[in-house]
Amino acid sequence: MSPGSSRIRNVFEPMEREEVAKLWNERFSIPVEVFSGFLFFRKARSVWAISESDLPRLSYESLGMRIMSLKDRPWKPTTSALQIFGKHAARNLIHLDEHEATLFLQGESIPLTMKIQSGLESGYVVVFYRGEVLGCGLYSHGKLISQIPKSRRMADTGERVDIDDIGCL
Amino acid sequence: MDPLERYREIVPDYSGFRAIQSLPLYSSGRINLLKIERASLLESLKAHEVGYKIFDWYPLGLKLDIESPGKLMENLLGYLHIQEELSMVPPLILDPQPGERILDLCASPGSKTSQISQMMQNKGLVIANEPSLARVAPLRSNCERLGVMNVAITRYDGRRFPHGPFDRILVDAPCSSEGRERRGPGVLARSSINRSLDLQKLQIGLLKNALRLAKPGGVVVYSTCTYAPEENELVVETALSEARLEKISIPGLKECPGITVWSGRQMDESLRRCARYYPHINDTGGFFVARLIKN
């Protein structure tokens, strides 16, 4: 990589909405209209989304929400972005029961051999509990590995609130 | 020296003011409508047997009867944001509207930024400015957890933030934080007139630049969590050639008027329109808020 290209890769470069929407549609069958009303940018190997508006010329540290990483293949959605866009997913999603949801929020791996939904492909999936998106999981060989960022996990020791009734959220 | 003694003349029921300093403040949180409906959040807290009381003055604010509210699943999933009661006042005074362009000049950790964003229903643009690199991370992670989509972060020294214009600007200035004593005792011990005078220079610089960046007729809200007049009325007074003050009052929350005499000096009468919130009057922390309209 030339020094020039690495410099360019450190600024926010506008990205076509269709390009982003297509990736999410292919993996999760999220309708492309869900992404209208947002502008997309790429910086280094992350994609960012911000509500549509005229952006003044400033030196930005971030633009809206970091929604996906293109660092590895396949691309990886962030938990924050799934909590916004993931509820529209029709494919590659998993519904957990109460016990599994607790483990998932603690950042654990969960064996799922009993409940493999048809059409579920290995890779990143939208994880639901009682109709609400909990975040991003990595599904592979009958196992779901939580991708919840450390700062947003429930502690697995000490006092915490049970999530038995998150469903009414 | 006792840093509160010099407020004897300006604080009503001074002994009540002294007495409450050693009483810890309850936890509180704000319901985040960007991610959940109010009724569903309240139901969820009930289901988890978390005791709460809705603020008298703000339907989204809750006193929480729980020790570590940050561990609440509602907080981790961004349905609730742990935020001090009076910290929810400045955004209401700013009154941002969907579609506007707003500047939050001193933004981290983003409690007010995210409240502003929620009031705008994620529409329009909020520039959240925070020069400290270490404090950008919590600002970002709070915004992302809360589902905020209309905030862009910059890292200018607020005194030199380059250009506007903005419809509304919040200057939630760095201050001596005397009003936070009930959160973590010790703040008062570090407070002194000299420290306030040092901060005053920075605060005047921030407010001056905010007034330059606001559009004519635009709103600038200046707030601190301190009692020191040097960091409050004396800062706002320097802006009165470029802007006028509007009276602040929130039904259900008792404010005291800004002061107009300090250290024997008479100041502009319109400073009465600022709001001082004292801990013993509403059982809160302490706060100062001014709402300015640029000429």
Ligand SMILES: C[S@@+](CC[C@H](N)C(=O)[O-])C[C@H]1O[C@@H](n2cnc3c(N)ncnc32)[C@H](O)[C@@H]1O
């Ligand atoms: C009272 S705190 C802001 C709290 C925040 N508004 C909230 O509600 O979460 C003040 C902030 O101003 C920042 N600050 C310090 N010097 C500054 C400057 N020169 N320009 C802008 N911000 C500054 C501090 O790093 C700090 O994060």
